[in-house]
Amino acid sequence: xxxNGPGAETIRARSVVVDGARVACWESGPADGExxxxxxxYPADHRCWRHQIxxxxxxxxxxxxxxxxxxxxxxxxxxxxxxxxxVARVGRLLDALGIDAVNLFGHDYGGFLALGxxxxxxxxxxxxxxxxxxxxxSFVPRWYAAFGLLTLxxxxxGLRALTAxxxxxxxxxxxxxxxVRGGHLDEELLDSHVDWMDxxxxxxxxxxxxxxxxxxxxxELRRRLGDIRCPTAIVWGRRDVYLRPAIAxxxxxxxxxxxxxxxxxxxxxxxxxxxxxxxxxxxxxxxxAL
Numbered sequence: 001x002x003x004n005g006p007g008a009e010t011i012r013a014r015s016v017v018v019d020g021a022r023v024a025c026w027e028s029g030p031a032d033g034e035x036x037x038x039x040x041x042y043p044a045d046h047r048c049w050r051h052q053i054x055x056x057x058x059x060x061x062x063x064x065x066x067x068x069x070x071x072x073x074x075x076x077x078x079x080x081x082x083x084x085x086x087v088a089r090v091g092r093l094l095d096a097l098g099i100d101a102v103n104l105f106g107h108d109y110g111g112f113l114a115l116g117x118x119x120x121x122x123x124x125x126x127x128x129x130x131x132x133x134x135x136x137x138s139f140v141p142r143w144y145a146a147f148g149l150l151t152l153x154x155x156x157x158g159l160r161a162l163t164a165x166x167x168x169x170x171x172x173x174x175x176x177x178x179x180v181r182g183g184h185l186d187e188e189l190l191d192s193h194v195d196w197m198d199x200x201x202x203x204x205x206x207x208x209x210x211x212x213x214x215x216x217x218x219x220e221l222r223r224r225l226g227d228i229r230c231p232t233a234i235v236w237g238r239r240d241v242y243l244r245p246a247i248a249x250x251x252x253x254x255x256x257x258x259x260x261x262x263x264x265x266x267x268x269x270x271x272x273x274x275x276x277x278x279x280x281x282x283x284x285x286x287x288x289a290l
Contacts, residue, residue, distance in 0.1 A: 045072070102125065
């Protein structure tokens, strides 16, 4: 049972097995409702959607997983975490949940995966929402370099041990500190997002993950934006220090009939900073005819 956020008592915890590893999931809403899958971003877990779940669950079957490696899901070191594998793994998660087609909403890394699944298997995505994600592009230069160094450390045998000794938890805690100071994230939730990175298992897995991750642009994602035909919402905090608003504008321009909602007073963590407005944008998408 998830205990953070409004309406937490209505959320049902369960686990499914994907690629031989345990994926922790939380479900809310009517079991026979139209399904909505919420994919979290880096380095969060399912609770980044805590403000949106209660409202969406009034009508829909809402499933919020912790992706493999994050939150309460397993951190297997023997599995691959390259982009194509991760996109296909979302499809296998749907199989494990018994869902053929879903409304797919993704923030940050989750939006990156959601875009890939929509393009690879359009028959499985009823509606698509992408929120502050690298999507078809990548990070601003500063963060491109920072994440690029982590990927270099993760894929270079002689650097892996050194990378694992970096103060990973402290670095991530500092990057999320503004949310705490702004009253958008409590200390307990921040601890759960980063403290596992201070464990030997957590360090090894994070380095393993970055060994497979790439910051470079995937040109096929941009090339195939025009192929997306499902109702789509692009929801963005304009003050994002990691990802340019131009990513959102391009998505809205190149995806047919996509609706762009931009918030001037929010940054990357748009679901925390503008929770009610994000919920309205997602409900508006769900009201659109297929």
